[in-house]
Amino acid sequence: xxxxxxFKVKDRSGNEVSVGDYSGKVLLVVNTATGCGFTPHYEPLxxxxxxxxxxxxxxxxxxxxxxxxxxxxxxDEIHEFCTVKFGTEFPQFSKIDVNGDDADPLFAYLxxxxxxxxxxxxxxxxxxxxxxxxxxxxxxDKAYIKWNFTKFLVDRxxxxxxxxxxxxxxxEVRKAVEKLVG
Numbered sequence: 563x564x565x566x567x568x569f570k571v572k573d574r575s576g577n578e579v580s581v582g583d584y585s586g587k588v589l590l591v592v593n594t595a596t597g598c599g600f601t602p603h604y605e606p607l608x609x610x611x612x613x614x615x616x617x618x619x620x621x622x623x624x625x626x627x628x629x630x631x632x633x634x635x636x637x638d639e640i641h642e643f644c645t646v647k648f649g650t651e652f653p654q655f656s657k658i659d660v661n662g663d664d665a666d667p668l669f670a671y672l673x674x675x676x677x678x679x680x681x682x683x684x685x686x687x688x689x690x691x692x693x694x695x696x697x698x699x700x701x702x703d704k705a706y707i708k709w710n711f712t713k714f715l716v717d718r719x720x721x722x723x724x725x726x727x728x729x730x731x732x733x734e735v736r737k738a739v740e741k742l743v744g
Contacts, residue, residue, distance in 0.1 A: 565720030566591070569668040571624070572656040574637040579655070581668065581720075584620050588742045589716040590735070591622045591672060593660050593707055595632035596643045600711040604648035606732040610739060611652045617743045618718065621652035624669070626660050629697055629710050633657060660707040661698065672714040673706030676725035681708070686729050717742055 566589065567582035581589075590610075595601065611621050625640045627633040633640060637656050644650040658666040660673075681687035690709060698705035711728035715738055723742070726735050 566668065566671070566716050566722065567720040569671065571622075571658075571666070571668055574641055574654060574656055576656060581622075584622070585720065586718050587618045587620045588614075588718055588739060589620050589622055589714075590739060591624070591668070591714045591716060593624050593626040593658075593669065593710060593712055594644075595626060595629060595710040596635065596640055597632040598629070598710040600709075600728040603711045603728070603732060604644060604650055606736065608648055608650050608652065610736050611650075614739065614743050615652075619739060619743050623650070623652060623654040624660070624666070625654070625657040626707075626710065627657060628659055628661055630693070632710060660712075661701040661705045663704065665704060665706060670706055672722055672725075675722035676714060678706075678708050678727070679725075681727050681729045684729075690727075690729055715739065715742065 567585050569581045570578050571581060573579050607621055625633045640657065641654050644654060660666060660669040681690040694708040698708060709728050713726040713735060714722055715724040717723050724738055
């Protein structure tokens, strides 16, 4: 695979969608969950989307239930939660696995391009290290993503340029996106 545009994913209705449909846009690809301590990230994500989508920015939201069962609902239930509670308008795709033998190929690719380098410093990072060690043992070397709300920034040419763990401040994520959007 040359870049993210070579992948196909499934929308909430199960229809195949080419990531190439987003060619020429800056993308933020995120694995999400509705019952996670990081679920409030939906607010700054939606704000960023509303402010920057007219400049060629898209957020691709992929719910995932692999982290402490924090996205247990159906695709429709998850979508309803996000639109009612957070007013999300960015594309939300079908629930996927991001780790293990059934990991979505897009996320395996993204994580291969920008592997995990740690959660940073502080109490949140220490707590995340503890949780992820317990959760990711079952995936061994196929634990590509360490937790919900891991974000991958992709430039207009389909290249993965940055990875943001859920512990990264959303203002930092926004600054990186704004720099690419121009």
